[in-house]
Amino acid sequence: MFNSRSVYRTARRTAHARETVILTPRSRTGSPTRTRARWGVAARLRTYRPRRRCYLKVKTALESSHVSTRARTTECSSPIVAGTGLLRFARVGSRTVVERALAASPLKMLNPRASDRAAWVYTSTHGGGLVGGDAIHLTLDVEADARAVLATQSFTKIYRSTRSASQQVTARVGDEALLVVAPDPTVCFAGSSFRQDQCYDLSRSGSLVVLDWMTSGRRAMGERWAFDRYEGRLELRRDGRTILYDTIRLSQDDGPIVERMRRFNVWATVVVIGPLVAESAARLTADIASLPVAPRSDLIISAAPLGIDGALLRIAALSTEQVSIVLRQHLRFLRTHLGGELWSRKW
Numbered sequence: 367m368f369n370s371r372s373v374y375r376t377a378r379r380t381a382h383a384r385e386t387v388i389l390t391p392r393s394r395t396g397s398p399t400r401t402r403a404r405w406g407v408a409a410r411l412r413t414y415r416p417r418r419r420c421y422l423k424v425k426t427a428l429e430s431s432h433v434s435t436r437a438r439t440t441e442c443s444s445p446i447v448a449g450t451g452l453l454r455f456a457r458v459g460s461r462t463v464v465e466r467a468l469a470a471s472p473l474k475m476l477n478p479r480a481s482d483r484a485a486w487v488y489t490s491t492h493g494g495g496l497v498g499g500d501a502i503h504l505t506l507d508v509e510a511d512a513r514a515v516l517a518t519q520s521f522t523k524i525y526r527s528t529r530s531a532s533q534q535v536t537a538r539v540g541d542e543a544l545l546v547v548a549p550d551p552t553v554c555f556a557g558s559s560f561r562q563d564q565c566y567d568l569s570r571s572g573s574l575v576v577l578d579w580m581t582s583g584r585r586a587m588g589e590r591w592a593f594d595r596y597e598g599r600l601e602l603r604r605d606g607r608t609i610l611y612d613t614i615r616l617s618q619d620d621g622p623i624v625e626r627m628r629r630f631n632v633w634a635t636v637v638v639i640g641p642l643v644a645e646s647a648a649r650l651t652a653d654i655a656s657l658p659v660a661p662r663s664d665l666i667i668s669a670a671p672l673g674i675d676g677a678l679l680r681i682a683a684l685s686t687e688q689v690s691i692v693l694r695q696h697l698r699f700l701r702t703h704l705g706g707e708l709w710s711r712k713w
Contacts, residue, residue, distance in 0.1 A: 537565070
């Protein structure tokens with residue numbers, strides 16, 4: 367470790383050995399007197415020693431220079447953790463722009479101009495999915511009056527591995543702002559493990575629409591609910607108070623998953639909450655409550671009120687196509703807020 371005292375003493379010893387003079391601003395100039403030792407190994411140097419206060423000033427200058435240099439080095443060379451993503455959305459005039467975007471491999475981000483009203487960001491990963499040990503940490507900040515959409519380029523594939531992959535999404539939604547999180551479903555391969563944590567912190571007038579869904583796996587390859595473990599956690603807070611804590615855990619340790627999921631291949635959860643979407647949430651709950659319930663149906667939908675301005679939907683179906691039709695039908699109100707169709711180029 368750097369120390370000004372040790373550097374000063376080392377410099378003084380070096381000066382004696384090389385028969386040179388170390389001058390400070392307060393030292394005198396003069397010619398040193400050299401006397402060779404009796405056996406001719408070392409030489410003695412007689413110079414003017416700086417005053418104590420001068421030495422303290424040199425020490426202070428060295429230490430202050432060291433601290434500032436070290437601080438600058440730490441600030442410039444701080445590494446970015448792999449899988450880290452940062453997004454900040456801000457309102458500029460009548461449009462929402464991406465004010466800040468940062469992604470570290472294996473995470474990638476695309477920011478096309480899909481509409482003039484909202485900012486759209488699509489996430490992806492190198493290799494098209496996550497392998498064991500991958501950890502995605504995505505942080506979003508939606509400032510006041512902004513409209514933001516976070517989606518994925520394709521299905522999130524979790525590849526087979528002895529290690530678990532994970533994804534963490536943390537978002538803050540400001541006043542009168544709207545955040546729509548609408549990824550493609552997660553597909554866990556046989557022998558894979560995955561954990562996802564989502565935490566959304568809303569201001570009192572912030573609004574949020576979140577879609578979280580998964581499939582049974584690669585059915586065309588004969589894999590159906592054959593992954594080792596899947597864990598999902600969805601937490602919703604408003605003004606620091608938790609209003610929703612939803613979790614799902616599917617593990618082969620608790621018994622064959624396929625027996626518990628029975629005939630269904632897709633499971634989805636939808637959250638709609640906030641003043642901007644309050645009327646749509648109430649209408650959504652009423653429409654689903656009026657649907658008839660048929661025995662042995664291939665599609666099951668349930669809805670429940672969430673607070674005074676929200677709704678919580680759950681969907682179980684045989685295919686992603688069935689779920690996509692339901693989503694298009696019940697979330698079409700987002701077009702007026704986003705200025706474009708959410709799934710206009712998909713499915």
